[in-house]
Structures are given as C-alpha cells and as structure tokens.
Amino acid sequence: MADVAQAFVPGHVTGFFTTEPDSDPTKAGSRGCGIALSDGVTVTVQPADATSVALNGEEISMGAVERVLDALDVTAAVRGVTDLPLGSGFGVSGAMALGTALGANTAFDRRLSRNELVTIAHGAEVQAGTGLGDVVAQAQGGVTIRLEAGGPHTNVLDAIPARRRVEYHVIGGLATEEVLNGNTDTISMAGKKALSDVVEDPTLNRFMRASREFARESSLLTTRVRDVILDVNKIGGTATMAMLGKTVIALDTGLSDAGYDPQVSKVYPTGAALEPAQRQ
Numbered sequence: 429m430a431d432v433a434q435a436f437v438p439g440h441v442t443g444f445f446t447t448e449p450d451s452d453p454t455k456a457g458s459r460g461c462g463i464a465l466s467d468g469v470t471v472t473v474q475p476a477d478a479t480s481v482a483l484n485g486e487e488i489s490m491g492a493v494e495r496v497l498d499a500l501d502v503t504a505a506v507r508g509v510t511d512l513p514l515g516s517g518f519g520v521s522g523a524m525a526l527g528t529a530l531g532a533n534t535a536f537d538r539r540l541s542r543n544e545l546v547t548i549a550h551g552a553e554v555q556a557g558t559g560l561g562d563v564v565a566q567a568q569g570g571v572t573i574r575l576e577a578g579g580p581h582t583n584v585l586d587a588i589p590a591r592r593r594v595e596y597h598v599i600g601g602l603a604t605e606e607v608l609n610g611n612t613d614t615i616s617m618a619g620k621k622a623l624s625d626v627v628e629d630p631t632l633n634r635f636m637r638a639s640r641e642f643a644r645e646s647s648l649l650t651t652r653v654r655d656v657i658l659d660v661n662k663i664g665g666t667a668t669m670a671m672l673g674k675t676v677i678a679l680d681t682g683l684s685d686a687g688y689d690p691q692v693s694k695v696y697p698t699g700a701a702l703e704p705a706q707r708q
Contacts, residue, residue, distance in 0.1 A: 443639030471527025517673025
C-alpha cells in the first residue's frame with residue numbers, strides 16, 4: 429500500500445448531450461460529444477483517519493468523491509489542484525471523482541482495473557447529480573463521441589481524430605444538478621440531432637456548429653454567452669457554449685481575435701493517468 433497516490437485528469441467541455449436515465453447509475457448517463465483539455469485537475473489521495481476533500485486548499489463537500497471512497501470502502505484525504513473553475517462546464521467534479529478512484533486504488537492497493545474504477549467514478553457522479561458523461565470522456569481523452577450512455581461496460585465510444593488549440597472565456601456557472609433534475613426532453617431531442625450530425629461528419633468544425641445549434645435549441649444558451657459567440661463568428665472564428673456552464677469555448681485564436689483575453693488550452697489526446705506522487 430502506498431502512503432499517497434496522485435493522478436492527473438483532463439478537464440472536459442461538453443458541446444451537446446442527451447440524458448439517459450436508468451435505475452442503475454453505472455448504466456445511466458448521456459450520449460454526446462466533448463473535448464478533453466490539457467488544463468485539468470491533479471488529485472492526490474492519502475489514507476486518513478477521517479475523509480476530507482479539498483480543492484485548491486479549500487475544504488469542500490463533494491458528493492461524487494465521497495461516494496467513490498465509500499464504494500472502495502476507504503477513508504482518505506483527497507486534495508485537488510486546478511486552474512479550472514468549479515461549476516462552469518469543465519468537468520471538475522468528474523475529474524475529482526475519477527482522480528480519487530485512480531488514486532485510492534493505488535494508495536489502498538485495491539487492485540481494480542481501469543474500467544472498474546471508471547465505472548465507480550461514473551456511477552458516483554451520476555448519483556451525486558453533478559454530471560452524466562464527463563468521467564468516461566476524461567478517461568478516454570481527445571474529442572470523444574459517446575454513442576451510448578453509462579460506464580465502460582455499457583457505453584460505446586468513438587472520437588474525432590483532431591488536435592487543436594482551444595480558448596475559453598468564463599462568464600459564470602450553471603447549477604448542473606438543477607438542470608439535470610428538471611424536464612430534459614427538449615435537451616435530449618436537441619442532443620440526438622446534434623449527435624447524428626457529428627456522426628455523419630466527424631470533424632471539429634461540425635462539432636462546433638452542432639454544439640451551437642444544440643445550445644440554442646435546448647434553450648440553455650444565455651444572452652451573454654450568445655453575444656460572445658456572435659463576436660467570434662463576426663471575425664470568422666468558431667465558438668460555442670460549454671455544457672453546463674456560462675462559458676464560451678473557441679477553436680484556435682477565435683476569442684483572442686475577437687478582442688477577448690481568454691485562457692488558452694489544447695485538446696488533450698490521452699485520458700486520466702497516475703503520476704509520481706509528492707509526499708504530503
């Protein structure tokens with residue numbers, strides 16, 4: 429048993445999605461498409477007398493992480509470090525859940541496979557109501573197309589084979605749990621159409637167009653996000669809204685060229701992985 433373990437999990441921005449409920453949280457989730465980012469979350473897990481969770485040095489309550497630890501029957505101090513904002517569409521809660529699963533597996537010598545750990549993290553986030561598809565995409569990396577819902581034992585994944593610069597501009601957050609617990613029929617209808625479009629033409633440019641259409645047709649698009657997207661479109665760039673957050677993502681230098689001062693990232697081609705841990 430290691431005394432501390434560390435994992436890096438890429439951030440993830442979803443362009444569009446459906447909601448696929450199931451009584452089994454490992455089978456529930458979403459279909460859709462999104463981009464794994466080189467900006468992510470570094471998660472350290474260390475055995476402790478009582479479970480605690482912190483993000484960027486601040487103690488927080490995070491149901492998905494606590495459910496992962498319960499599933500593995502361990503108590504630990506979980507510490508996350510990231511430049512990504514929580515609640516703005518970057519999959520931070522999913523990253524924390526997946527990083528916790530990977531780290532706890534090593535720190536407590538649980539000897540579970542990657543798919544088993546991804547399944548635990550995915551089910552924990554679904555139960556916590558903080559996400560439906562980030563975990564499986566963060567485990568995969570790249571630009572993941574989720575053709576079926578659920579964890580690794582039920583989902584079917586494809587991908588858009590591309591690497592590009594990605595810029596993002598954060599305006600604010602959205603309450604993921606509130607959206608997912610409401611009526612999602614309109615969201616799912618728009619998500620199915622967007623998924624069909626991208627499967628027919630699996631390119632990043634088509635993904636961006638389908639995501640913009642999804643944001644509008646799902647009624648999730650906010651006025652301020654729309655205005656920024658239009659600014660990018662006016663100078664010939666391509667941008668869309670990150671789900672679920674008041675965040676604009678653009679390819680290449682779209683936001684910069686439109687006069688904004690965005691954060692800069694890129695498509696992260698590989699998924700979450702353990703790293704050499706620094707002693708706490």
